Amino acid sequence: MSRISNSTVRRLSIYLRQLESVREEGRENVLSAELAERSAVKATQMRKDLSFFGSFGRRGIGYSVPALIEQIRLILGLDRVWSAVLFGAGSLGHALAGYHGFEPHNIRITAIADVDPGRIGKTISGITVENAADAAAIRARTNAQIAVLAVPATAAQDLADKVVAAGFSGIVNFAPVRLILPASIALYSVDLAVAFEQVTYKLKDLKPPVPSPKS
Amino acid sequence: MSRISNSTVRRLSIYLRQLESVREEGRENVLSAELAERSAVKATQMRKDLSFFGSFGRRGIGYSVPALIEQIRLILGLDRVWSAVLFGAGSLGHALAGYHGFEPHNIRITAIADVDPGRIGKTISGITVENAADAAAIRARTNAQIAVLAVPATAAQDLADKVVAAGFSGIVNFAPVRLILPASIALYSVDLAVAFEQVTYKLKDLKPPVPSPKS
DNA sequence: TTATGTGAACCGGTTCACAGCT
């Protein structure tokens, strides 16, 4: 019953990435001050985040890079292999299937499914697209926990209901819809329009509606 | 200097999407209670968010759907057309170029650029890929404010510096890196690994490391 | 002395309770 905030978990994920980047540089140790700066947070914030889970550093010294990586991977559950089924073989589906950025973190896309007969049977990144109607069978075969929804907004809630019925326990949703799901399902939604609109909001104060011509 | 929180802006974007969905249904009015539920927030939260910008509802009645859509579009700066240049013509770049979800919100991808000679000259979604080295010229020609970074992590900071120098004022970053930028640049980062790891974190408490075989 | 770990203070976003229109 840990009361760990979403913000803390999100930041752990970011620390992990920064740690891996420090490791790339061949360094064995790092200070909270540096790791925090690279993660764009305050050093106390970072130490507090870690303190919820244990004491991983050495006072006066800092943190061992490989040890802290190992600890955060453990916290995030990345010590085991996660199997994910990708629903939707459109352009976004292609991008996700071809994006191998989380394979080092033990998250694997093990199957791809779509409802469009024109797409079923095609191969994407070495994976043959199956019929999304067979969600339950695909889940059982791949032993997948996570469903990735890369489908149009209109199809998302329907599909979400289906993958829940098929036994998936986690959903990463890319459709611009707020999904209604049982509380037991772990859901994270990525909304591309939100990303762009955060930027336009900030820019609108700086840029006038009509671009003023250079004088 | 408005003191509007990021959370509020993010939610406005979500309200807008829900309002559009209500409009699809042919409805002219909506109550804060319903709109809030569809957005997965409390009704008071929604009304408070709107109250920072004005009074758009009618007491005892609710909100006019088209009027509120108009207001939120204005707040988010979506009353004008935003031009965005996409950097990176890999799989994610293809997905973004093919994703027309924000065109109704006046955000247009007007050019695509890459550093890979093998990609330059190819056409994606009707747009010819240009040389990323020409960022400044592309920006000037398209009158773009926003640079979309869909490049590998290793290339992101470098490219970010270049697009800032080229005169872009906003960046939507898809590379898993914390970019260091001048404070005047509007930045929003989308990190796919964070999305997946939020889900694995939640699931790890529920699922044991080794799947227990069915008895 | 240096840098981590953490209870306590602080602050800002969320929620409440109710005033204000229609």
Added chain:
DNA sequence: AGCTGTGAACCGGTTCACATAA
């Protein structure tokens, strides 16, 4: 009466100050 608008209370996440360990 019904629903929005909003100052005030509340709560939780962030920051501070300092105790603790190397």
